[in-house]
Amino acid sequence: MRPVIPYVTAALLFGLGVYGVLRRRNAVLVLMAVELMLNAVNLILITADTTATSMFPHGGQVFALFVIVLAAAEIGVGLAIVLQLYRMRASVAVDEVPLTEETPATAPVPAGTLAAGTAPTGPAPAGTDREGAR
Template sequence: MHPVLPFTIAALLFGIGVYGVIVRRNAVLLLMAVELLLNAVNLVFVTADATIRSLVPHSGQSFTLFIIVLAAAEIGVGLALILQLYRLRRSVDVEELPLTEDAQEVAR
């Protein structure tokens, strides 16, 4: 397989992920967009590892495995935070979150 196809798919996945991070207000959809970004990077690493033989064999696959482990931990922590946010605020809308103490004082 020519490496242009996986690189193109990775670019599309990354673009969709960036669009999701910029546009979405729902925290769960934001996490899904971040996962798309990570999967695009994984695809680039594996494709580059298969096409370009570097000094360290299978280094792209090792990085990909590390990213998959980090993504699983990120989803676990992220979903726990979103669940707690929903319990406290009854909403998972990111724009409703006060980011600083000043924002809380203005809301009162």
Template sequence: MHLAYPAVLAALLFSVGLYGVLARRNAVLVLISVELMLNAVNLNLVAFDVWLRDTLHAGQTLTLFTIAVAAAEIGIGLAIVLQVHRNRGSSDLDRLRDLAEEPPGTAPQPPHGTDAQKAEATA
């Protein structure tokens, strides 16, 4: 087997994942795109491990570590996305600009739906 076949496939997978990260607005789809990119890296690691005939199988070992890190990343990422969706009602990344810190010198805005705002709305 030539090394070019898995390398081209990995490059295509990585390109699709990169496009998904840059073009998508939904946080879940961005996480899926990151997983595609990690899988492209895993494919390269295993392909080069087979091509080099490494006796320690370092590429396969690194692939297992990458899979473990990716599983933890997806678990934490999905938990954050679900919590944001519960609080905000959307997982759209453009609408999450409110989570950024306020620039120095500006007064912090009160959260939406405070008791004072509710009293003003009913008066």
């Protein structure tokens, strides 16, 4: 068997996976595209193991098993994230996921007043306590 055919097939699978990751908006389809890329890597590992002689017999097959385990873990975690995203936003579109936490703009504090959450310095006036009325 010529090793060119599996290598070309793996390159096409990997390219299709990269296209899917870059163009898809649905998170489930993005996960499927990542799986295509991992399967392309598995095909390359197995082909290299069968065509090349190395110090480690069946090393490509062992690495392929590690990639399969990694893919299973990635799918488990990825689907859990997708389900949580759907529960929070009722959509699994990756364009709608906020990447940064937006904080509301605060008005500047006028001079001579205390900012929210700060304690006054110096001695307290007579008859008051710092915690407020009880």
